[in-house]
Amino acid sequence: MNRIKMTLLSALLIAPISAFAQDMSSAAPDNAEVYFIEPADGATVEGTFRVAFGLRNMGVAPAGVERDKTGHHHLLINTDVPSDMSKPLPATDQVKHFGGGQTETEVTLPPGKHTLQLLLGNYAHVPHSPAVASKKITITVK
Incomplete structure (x- = not known):
């Protein structure tokens, strides 16, 4: 009997945590x-260069x-978007x-070719669904 109570109590404690963890995503317009x-x-740029971000059909709000x-x-530098967007x-x-x-x-980068990509995150830094990601661009730093 105690084992059943402990199992039920554990399930009740874990369920809200699981629900919260799964509830961090935000919808984005198509x-x-x-x-x-x-x-x-x-583009070919100097070692320190300006990066300006644009956004359409959504607004910008601070994290939190x-x-x-x-x-x-x-801003993703020399990397791909994560495989787990949740x-x-x-x-x-x-x-x-x-x-x-x-x-x-x-941004300051060493000389050579580099890739840049933008990925929008919600209030909790989680990518939206569907993901709002830019085209990956390649630049050359002098």
């Missing part, structure tokens, strides 16, 4: 689009602010977070 204002695909049809930018994006040298709602930044 026509939402994130894109680079600059640099252009194929939950509003429909909004999100904040993440989890918050990590903050790494290759995944730059702009949780303050910024729409531009300066």
Whole structure:
């Protein structure tokens, strides 16, 4: 009898946690689009250069602010979008977070070819469904 009570109690405690973990995604309109204002695909840039983000059919809101049809930018440098889009994006040298709602930044990269891609995240840094990702661009740093 105690074993049954413990199993039921465990299930009751875990269920809300599981529900919360699965409830972090946000819907995006099918026509939402994130894109680079600059640099252009194929551009040659200095070691430190400006990156400006564009967004259509959605709004920008800081991380932690939950509003429909909004999100904040993440800049992916020399990496692909994550395979699991249900989890918050990590903050790494290759995944730059702009949780303050910024729409531009300066980036410094070493000489050579690099790829850049934008991915919109919701209030919890989780990509929207469907994902709002830019085309991946390639730049050359002098």
